[in-house]
Amino acid sequence: MAVLPALFGLLLAVVVSGQISVDITPREAVRRIGGELSVLCKVPYPIDSCRMSVGSKSYRLIPNDGQGDVVYAGLGLKEGECGALIKNIKEEWNGNITCVLPPPQGSIELVGSMRLLVARAPGDPILYSSPQPSFKDGDKFMAQCVVPNGRPAAKITWFLGSVELLAGKHQPVLTTEPGTDLQTISQNVSKILNDDDDNKILVCKAEHEALVQPKEARRQLIVQYPPKRQESGPITIFGLKLGAEGRLNVTVRANPRPTAEWTVGGQTLLPSRPTEGGEFIALEPLQLGNGYYNITLVVARITKEDVDRTYYLQVDNGLGREEFVVRISTMAEPAGVELDTGAIVGIVVGVLILLVAVFLVVFAFATDRWCFAGRRRDNTKSSGESSDTESAVGGRERSRLAGLSARVRAVLPRAKDKVQATENQVADTEDKPLSDDKKGVVYAELALGEQTSTEKPPPPSTEYAEIVYTDQPKETKETN
Ligand SMILES: *[C@@H]1O[C@H](CO)[C@@H](O)[C@H](O)[C@H]1NC(C)=O
Ligand SMILES: *[C@@H]1O[C@H](CO)[C@@H](O)[C@H](O)[C@H]1NC(C)=O
Ligand SMILES: *[C@@H]1O[C@H](CO)[C@@H](O)[C@H](O)[C@H]1NC(C)=O
Ligand SMILES: *[C@@H]1O[C@H](CO)[C@@H](O)[C@H](O)[C@H]1NC(C)=O
Numbered sequence: 001m002a003v004l005p006a007l008f009g010l011l012l013a014v015v016v017s018g019q020i021s022v023d024i025t026p027r028e029a030v031r032r033i034g035g036e037l038s039v040l041c042k043v044p045y046p047i048d049s050c051r052m053s054v055g056s057k058s059y060r061l062i063p064n065d066g067q068g069d070v071v072y073a074g075l076g077l078k079e080g081e082c083g084a085l086i087k088n089i090k091e092e093w094n095g096n097i098t099c100v101l102p103p104p105q106g107s108i109e110l111v112g113s114m115r116l117l118v119a120r121a122p123g124d125p126i127l128y129s130s131p132q133p134s135f136k137d138g139d140k141f142m143a144q145c146v147v148p149n150g151r152p153a154a155k156i157t158w159f160l161g162s163v164e165l166l167a168g169k170h171q172p173v174l175t176t177e178p179g180t181d182l183q184t185i186s187q188n189v190s191k192i193l194n195d196d197d198d199n200k201i202l203v204c205k206a207e208h209e210a211l212v213q214p215k216e217a218r219r220q221l222i223v224q225y226p227p228k229r230q231e232s233g234p235i236t237i238f239g240l241k242l243g244a245e246g247r248l249n250v251t252v253r254a255n256p257r258p259t260a261e262w263t264v265g266g267q268t269l270l271p272s273r274p275t276e277g278g279e280f281i282a283l284e285p286l287q288l289g290n291g292y293y294n295i296t297l298v299v300a301r302i303t304k305e306d307v308d309r310t311y312y313l314q315v316d317n318g319l320g321r322e323e324f325v326v327r328i329s330t331m332a333e334p335a336g337v338e339l340d341t342g343a344i345v346g347i348v349v350g351v352l353i354l355l356v357a358v359f360l361v362v363f364a365f366a367t368d369r370w371c372f373a374g375r376r377r378d379n380t381k382s383s384g385e386s387s388d389t390e391s392a393v394g395g396r397e398r399s400r401l402a403g404l405s406a407r408v409r410a411v412l413p414r415a416k417d418k419v420q421a422t423e424n425q426v427a428d429t430e431d432k433p434l435s436d437d438k439k440g441v442v443y444a445e446l447a448l449g450e451q452t453s454t455e456k457p458p459p460p461s462t463e464y465a466e467i468v469y470t471d472q473p474k475e476t477k478e479t480n
Helices: 004-018 302-306 341-366 371-380 389-411 416-428 441-450 462-478
Strands: 023-025 028-031 037-042 049-055 058-061 071-072 081-086 095-101 111-116 126-129 140-150 155-160 173-176 183-192 201-207 217-221 222-229 233-235 246-255 259-264 267-268 281-282 286-289 291-298 311-316 321-328
Touching: 028 037, 037 095, 037 111, 049 081, 081 095, 095 183, 126 201, 126 217, 126 321, 140 155, 140 201, 140 217, 155 183, 222 321, 233 246, 246 311, 259 281, 259 291, 267 281, 291 311
Parallel strands: 028 111, 233 321
Antiparallel strands: 023 037, 037 081, 049 058, 049 095, 071 081, 095 111, 126 140, 140 183, 155 201, 173 183, 201 217, 222 246, 246 291, 259 267, 259 311, 281 291, 286 291, 311 321
8 A cells, every 4th residue: 555655745745845736637628519529638636526617607517427418428526536527518618618626635626727719700701902893914812801790710721713722821910800709711822823814713711610611702803915925826727628628727815806817929918808819717816715716728629829828917906916827737736746857857867777787697698697697607618628618718708898898889889988988997907896997887897807706796776876976077088
């Protein structure tokens, strides 16, 4: 029974130091009307009574007596626990909940308090903003949302369209109605408007514990902006057929509605006024929604002359003007992305690699090297020739090379000069390893022919590198 003296010592220490207090949890809570709350008061010694005041009433709590809306909850009085489960929370219970416990000694009861906020739904949110019906691209827009009389204050979030608006929010301001604990929250947002904001809905959303559904206040933004093109540079309309009707469509974005003016071969076309011969009809801009318009020129019968023409389109909506150059083509629209210079270089290089590979195979076949070489040597060995026939084979290869270079000249009419130019150099630099030479593709091929059959031909990628980077130096060499 060493526990009791120890406990007593602890109590004494607490009392002497004057720090004995009721530990109450939670210290604050927000509950809806009809909701539930558990409050627990705890002291470090056994108690023999437990009272809790909720609203204007004081309840005597007895363990295992589960009657009414306020009942005992806890591990027992012996554990020093005085807790309550509070059910069916009423509006008038908003305020402090206090527990009252006997002191470890003396006669002054101990109390602990927590604050219960019985949630009260706020009023409808009100959105204040400039009354002007529409704005211009670049205008600064300000709005204020006020959500009155909530307990606690409501929480405001902003949306523009379906996207939460995070930038441009000011600090929310809370005010309390005098004599009540109802709070009004207001928050401002500001934003520089642009064309993407046109038609979007600004939403102030109020969320609150006492609201099943958030409440919203909204305003649609109308932003006016000059015509904006959807693609840069000249427009080409593909897939038109000679002799058939052609429609030249250009999509623009503008607010307000734009007007279009086409200029073809010096004559200006206005919507719905066909040219004298009826060959062109400019249509009224077709509204696609969300500020998009299709502007169409109908060519009644496409002639060769029409294909060669350039069509100019001017789109104006009072706020600005955009000009387009349109060409037409009878070809089908190129599939996928257009080829840039990198892709073209890649294709050229790929073709060259293929050519080199083909030449390698032809050379290897013609000189019986590569995979054919092994079989050949086996044949000579089996026929009883001594090992010094290797040098004889080398001599034969050399003479075959001469014939081969002649064949190369025949096959490569354009490269003829280069072959001749490099032929002398071959003789000069015969012994140099291939990798040191940067003379060019044809020379590389010839040097390959010079190699002994035990060496493998360099991989095609090496050939490719030599081709690409030796083109320029060779040119300068020839001009020297
Ligand atoms: C509620 O309790 C707080 C301390 O938690 C106290 O300051 C306040 O005066 C109490 N209010 C009432 C109405 O008793
Ligand atoms: C919010 O905007 C209103 C007017 O729109 C202004 O009176 C108020 O001072 C602004 N508040 C803040 C915190 O910017
Ligand atoms: C061009 O627009 C017209 C309507 O203005 C539409 O009927 C036609 O399908 C469009 N043509 C093309 C190729 O986009
Ligand atoms: C509008 O024009 C675009 C081409 O600019 C075309 O793809 C689209 O089909 C057209 N839409 C209508 C409704 O005419």
